[in-house]
Amino acid sequence: MYSAARKIQKDKDSEPTEFELSVAQAFFDLENANPEIKSDLKDLHINSAVQVDVSGARKAVVIHVPYRLRKAFRKIHVRLVRELEKKFSGKDVILIATRRIVRPPKKGSAVQRPRSRTLTAVHEAMLEDVVLPAEIVGKRIRYRIDGSKIMKIFLDPKERNNTEYKLETFAAVYRKLSGKDVVFEYPITEA
Numbered sequence: 001m002y003s004a005a006r007k008i009q010k011d012k013d014s015e016p017t018e019f020e021l022s023v024a025q026a027f028f029d030l031e032n033a034n035p036e037i038k039s040d041l042k043d044l045h046i047n048s049a050v051q052v053d054v055s056g057a058r059k060a061v062v063i064h065v066p067y068r069l070r071k072a073f074r075k076i077h078v079r080l081v082r083e084l085e086k087k088f089s090g091k092d093v094i095l096i097a098t099r100r101i102v103r104p105p106k107k108g109s110a111v112q113r114p115r116s117r118t119l120t121a122v123h124e125a126m127l128e129d130v131v132l133p134a135e136i137v138g139k140r141i142r143y144r145i146d147g148s149k150i151m152k153i154f155l156d157p158k159e160r161n162n163t164e165y166k167l168e169t170f171a172a173v174y175r176k177l178s179g180k181d182v183v184f185e186y187p188i189t190e191a
Helices: 018-034 036-039 067-075 078-085 119-131 159-180
Strands: 047-053 058-065 093-097 135-145 149-156 184-185
Touching: 018 036, 018 047, 018 058, 036 067, 036 078, 047 119, 058 067, 058 159, 067 078, 067 093, 078 093, 093 119, 119 135, 119 149, 119 159, 149 159, 159 184
Parallel strands: 058 093, 149 184
Antiparallel strands: 047 058, 135 149
8 A cells, every 4th residue: 555654754763743744645645646747756755844934924844855865856846846835835845855964073083974974064055955946156154243143145046036935934944954044145236
């Protein structure tokens, strides 16, 4: 029996929450109802799903996908997000690859951790996942007098029509996942 429960595979056999099951059910329904992405969705599954409050009544659905399947998800990202946003009406959907942060090795140990498992590398990759399908074209870090810092991220103006309404969502989701304050903008083009 093939069911929606196969669309979610949690780590260490933990039970999925009710919300995660509803997201898995949406994936299952999409696979059965939509012939154009059925073949792409057949082998894909998710790790977890979380609901994030953006502002006021707006919410975002953050879906964690396995790192090894991220390329397959990126191929169908635009269509998949569009269909999932129809299912979860009024909520923005963001797909993020599940990455692991490994702490620095102890002094004197011969084991080296891969650069891709550092905190900085994971946060950078997470930022790129959050803003997909747009690309990051520039970053600025602004340090205030009181010691706080704000990152300004400049996104590719070509994707402005698809992502402009989601800028607030991007900032809220990234703050929830990494704890860093970020402002998303589009670079000003000289005419």
